[in-house]
Amino acid sequence: MKKKEVELCRYFLKDSVRLTIDFSTTDQNTGTPPPPIEKPCAEDQKKVDLVQKDKWRSIPGVDLMTAIQNRKSRRHFRPEPLTLEELSFLLWATQGIRKKVDAGTAFRTVPSAGCRHALETYLCVLNVTGLDQGIYRYRPLEHQLVFERGEEDLAEKVSNAALGQHFLSDAPVTFIWTAVPYRMEWRYATAAHKVIAIDAGHVCQNLYLACEAIGAGTCAGAAYHQELMDSLLGVDGTEEFTIYLAPVGKI
Ligand SMILES: Cc1cc2nc3c(=O)[nH]c(=O)nc-3n(C[C@H](O)[C@H](O)[C@H](O)COP(=O)(O)O)c2cc1C
Numbered sequence: 001m002k003k004k005e006v007e008l009c010r011y012f013l014k015d016s017v018r019l020t021i022d023f024s025t026t027d028q029n030t031g032t033p034p035p036p037i038e039k040p041c042a043e044d045q046k047k048v049d050l051v052q053k054d055k056w057r058s059i060p061g062v063d064l065m066t067a068i069q070n071r072k073s074r075r076h077f078r079p080e081p082l083t084l085e086e087l088s089f090l091l092w093a094t095q096g097i098r099k100k101v102d103a104g105t106a107f108r109t110v111p112s113a114g115c116r117h118a119l120e121t122y123l124c125v126l127n128v129t130g131l132d133q134g135i136y137r138y139r140p141l142e143h144q145l146v147f148e149r150g151e152e153d154l155a156e157k158v159s160n161a162a163l164g165q166h167f168l169s170d171a172p173v174t175f176i177w178t179a180v181p182y183r184m185e186w187r188y189a190t191a192a193h194k195v196i197a198i199d200a201g202h203v204c205q206n207l208y209l210a211c212e213a214i215g216a217g218t219c220a221g222a223a224y225h226q227e228l229m230d231s232l233l234g235v236d237g238t239e240e241f242t243i244y245l246a247p248v249g250k251i
Contacts, residue, residue, distance in 0.1 A: 053088075064209075118184040135148045180240045
């Protein structure tokens with residue numbers, strides 16, 4: 001390991017950067033309006049309404065202690081679809097809106113530094129009842145999916161983009177989280193990046209626990225080919241890029 005590189009990477013984990021920032025000069029404090037709290041989409045993109053929380057009929061619920069006790073990384077999935085209701089539950093558990101405050105702020109089911117929520121959730125859908133295969137994105141405010149793109153040989157492509165981790169091909173759905181860094185930088189400037197990474201951990205842990213409630217399992221994934229995964233999602237790799245993923249299936 002090169003000493004300088006290691007020092008730089010360790011610096012990222014610390015909060016020393018905060019003392020170097022003049023917060024009076026951040027975009028937030030110089031009057032720039034907050035960026036949208038969810039990525040916009042085009043009017044002509046296909047949308048799919050998800051099942052609202054008060055309409056769930058097949059989500060059994062699970063004792064929290066049991067869910068925590070049983071949680072583990074699962075890499076083998078039964079060849080069975082996930083239902084739209086189950087997917088609705090998992091999306092709510094990971095990024096659902098708890099309370100909308102104003103145009104720039106909404107509390108969700110997970111915490112986020114400064115309530116900035118700089119993550120977007122993409123889904124690589126291979127086998128979900130009622131959904132065509134393809135790449136979708138969750139719209140938390142509307143509790144909807146937006147269809148982003150179809151892809152030939154999607155199962156093979158997602159596993160290739162995850163450096164050949166073949167169990168992604170067997171998962172009915174893979175959650176792929178991107179960061180939209182400016183959403184956090186607007187408030188925290190260069191102190192934004194560490195907390196974006198921390199936020200992603202909360203989201204994935206909720207996914208692990210929610211999976212336990214529906215007889216499903218997941219496995220966090222931080223090993224992937226950056227450019228291949230970004231291009232599979234159709235994101236630019238600069239203002240938005242993949243940071244984490246998790247395939248989900250019945251166990
Ligand atoms: C940040 C992070 C990244 C991970 N990346 C991968 C991965 O790319 N591939 C994989 O198979 N497992 C991955 N895992 C799962 C770990 O291997 C797993 O959590 C660990 O072995 C402990 O097992 P447990 O989750 O069952 O307790 C990752 C876990 C975390 C938290």
